[in-house]
Amino acid sequence: MHPAPPFLETDRSELFRRIDDWPFALVIGVCEGRSHVAHTPVLRGDDATLRFHLARPNPACQAITRTCRALIVFSGPHDYISPDWYGIEDQVPTWNYLSVEAEGPAAALDDDGAAQLLDALSARFENSLAPKPAWTRQKMSPGKFERMLGGITAFTLSPERLEGITKVGQNKPADVRQSAGAGLKAAGGDPTISTMMERDQ
Numbered sequence: 001m002h003p004a005p006p007f008l009e010t011d012r013s014e015l016f017r018r019i020d021d022w023p024f025a026l027v028i029g030v031c032e033g034r035s036h037v038a039h040t041p042v043l044r045g046d047d048a049t050l051r052f053h054l055a056r057p058n059p060a061c062q063a064i065t066r067t068c069r070a071l072i073v074f075s076g077p078h079d080y081i082s083p084d085w086y087g088i089e090d091q092v093p094t095w096n097y098l099s100v101e102a103e104g105p106a107a108a109l110d111d112d113g114a115a116q117l118l119d120a121l122s123a124r125f126e127n128s129l130a131p132k133p134a135w136t137r138q139k140m141s142p143g144k145f146e147r148m149l150g151g152i153t154a155f156t157l158s159p160e161r162l163e164g165i166t167k168v169g170q171n172k173p174a175d176v177r178q179s180a181g182a183g184l185k186a187a188g189g190d191p192t193i194s195t196m197m198e199r200d201q
């Protein structure tokens with residue numbers, strides 16, 4: 001992340017809201033000078049910790065297990081911004097986006113903690129599929145879930161660093177930013193980004 005001052009986001013309530021809204025993230029472990037990356041959904045706990053799981057053979061899982069540290073990167077909405085939309089001369093293309101980075105110590109959960117995480121994950125995303133009856137692990141054959149649980153490691157991460165980027169044209173005059181936001185909306189671009197660009201700031 002390039003934390004340019006106009007775009008740096010440090011409001012923890014806003015960052016946690018983004019994590020809740022866009023929970024699919026990159027989890028990065030570094031071991032012996034090499035970065036290992038995996039994609040996984042991440043859930044936030046009431047105590048501000050973050051929980052996720054990885055397949056045990058995954059190199060990212062092994063790196064995090066060995067070093068007990070991880071970096072999690074959440075990519076929120078984003079879109080290309082054409083310089084034609086600004087309505088002023090000598091502009092260049094850019095990309096506007098929202099993101100979060102959480103970095104800190106990571107600890108492996110025991111089997112009960114891992115099962116609780118998987119139950120919470122399925123509940124979170126199954127609820128959005130209503131009226132479909134929610135899937136639960138009780139639908140599985142006896143013992144199957146427990147056997148599959150042995151193939152993953154679940155972690156909890158306590159963020160020592162929590163910051164992000166809010167890049168929606170704040171470095172432009174309000175009328176120019178709003179013009180570009182209207183252009184993005186007219187082009188069918190990301191509605192979150194276009195709305196934030198059009199908003200008075």
